[in-house]
Amino acid sequence: METSIRNSLLAWFRREKRQLPWRGTTDPYRIWVSEVMLQQTTVAAVRPRYDAFLERFPDVSTLADASEDSVLAAWSGLGYYARARNLRRAAQIVVRDHEGRIPDDPLALRSLPGFGEYMSAAVASLAFGSRLPAADANVDRVLSRVFVIRGRTGTRAHRLRVLEAADRILPSRRAGDLTAALMDLGQTVCTPRAPRCPECPIRTSCVAYRTGTVSRYPEKKAKEPFVDVPTAAAAAVSGGRALLVRREAGWLSGMWEFPSAAGASPAAARRALRARLAELGLGLDRGAPLGSANHTIARRRLAIRVFPASERRGTKRRSSADVGWFSGADLENAAVPTLTRKIARACGLLPARD
Ligand code: SF4
Numbered sequence: 001m002e003t004s005i006r007n008s009l010l011a012w013f014r015r016e017k018r019q020l021p022w023r024g025t026t027d028p029y030r031i032w033v034s035e036v037m038l039q040q041t042t043v044a045a046v047r048p049r050y051d052a053f054l055e056r057f058p059d060v061s062t063l064a065d066a067s068e069d070s071v072l073a074a075w076s077g078l079g080y081y082a083r084a085r086n087l088r089r090a091a092q093i094v095v096r097d098h099e100g101r102i103p104d105d106p107l108a109l110r111s112l113p114g115f116g117e118y119m120s121a122a123v124a125s126l127a128f129g130s131r132l133p134a135a136d137a138n139v140d141r142v143l144s145r146v147f148v149i150r151g152r153t154g155t156r157a158h159r160l161r162v163l164e165a166a167d168r169i170l171p172s173r174r175a176g177d178l179t180a181a182l183m184d185l186g187q188t189v190c191t192p193r194a195p196r197c198p199e200c201p202i203r204t205s206c207v208a209y210r211t212g213t214v215s216r217y218p219e220k221k222a223k224e225p226f227v228d229v230p231t232a233a234a235a236a237v238s239g240g241r242a243l244l245v246r247r248e249a250g251w252l253s254g255m256w257e258f259p260s261a262a263g264a265s266p267a268a269a270r271r272a273l274r275a276r277l278a279e280l281g282l283g284l285d286r287g288a289p290l291g292s293a294n295h296t297i298a299r300r301r302l303a304i305r306v307f308p309a310s311e312r313r314g315t316k317r318r319s320s321a322d323v324g325w326f327s328g329a330d331l332e333n334a335a336v337p338t339l340t341r342k343i344a345r346a347c348g349l350l351p352a353r354d
Pocket residue numbers: 142145146189190191195196197200201202203206208209214
């Protein structure tokens with residue numbers, strides 16, 4: 001059965017493989033950047049950003065020399081900014097410890113920032129042809145169905161069973177092709193909802209298909225419920241520029257944001273914002289909100305009202321490494337998350353849609 005799956009998948013991949021910007025290369029840097037971008041982000045969202053990122057940072061040493069600000073700016077809108085910070089830190093270590101060459105040893109890869117079990121195996125397999133199983137969410141889904149692997153996806157026990165299954169079908173040479181074939185199959189045929197089983201090249205070997213149990217695999221982990229978070233943000237705009245503050249810690253560390261605060265209710269959020277603004281020498285102006293925006297991040301649904309604000313009399317205009325004034329045009333090339341762009345649209349600093 002394993003041989004049949006392997007041969008059918010590789011034949012299908014030769015015929016049907018998708019033309020993606022990171023395909024057809026064994027350059028480990030290009031493969032690494034694509035894999036980092038594709039973590040938590042769809043192919044459709046990565047496609048237009050991948051070439052632009054590589055144009056700006058064409059190789060490991062350029063990335064290692066770049067400022068964190070410029071790397072975050074190039075990552076703006078892709079989310080999960082720790083990925084970009086790790087990418088740059090790992091590039092610096094590759095330059096410092098490996099003469100600028102990404103190591104082909106999976107253990108050496110694993111020691112780099114951002115290289116977990118999957119990333120090390122994916123780069124080693126796709127770039128260097130190492131015979132290492134790598135299972136992203138697509139591979140996990142395909143193999144869970146083909147081999148009816150029980151257990152909740154995302155758990156260590158389930159992942160080990162998936163990796164064992166992948167190991168059984170990997171060829172001894174060009175293992176990366178089989179890994180890429182499984183990824184493609186999961187993205188285009190064996191999709192989470194409504195998989196196209198009648199067109200699948202391995203349907204005759206797929207136990208879930210043969211037993212009519214496809215919808216049971218993989219077993220999903222229960223999702224945490226969404227939490228609604230009333231949020232207030234301040235737009236202090238002067239001379240066509242808005243005051244933004246740089247986030248010091250957390251996921252968005254290093255990114256520029258409008259001052260904001262959350263609360264148990266919209267009124268509580270506004271009170272918390274007032275206190276936050278006092279620290280910055282700002283105050284809320286009278287009047288209705290300038291606009292509103294919604295944003296979801298990590299199961300938190302932010303309902304944001306944007307209030308006008310201005311500097312308090314006698315306050316010296318602040319501008320430092322952590323406080324800056326940005327025009328709409330400045331935001332195009334700055335390290336700003338999607339939420340900042342939404343608030344900029346809500347207060348008129350950016351046009352209604354980018
Ligand atoms: Fe997925 Fe269906 Fe193919 Fe099985 S037969 S691998 S469930 S698409």
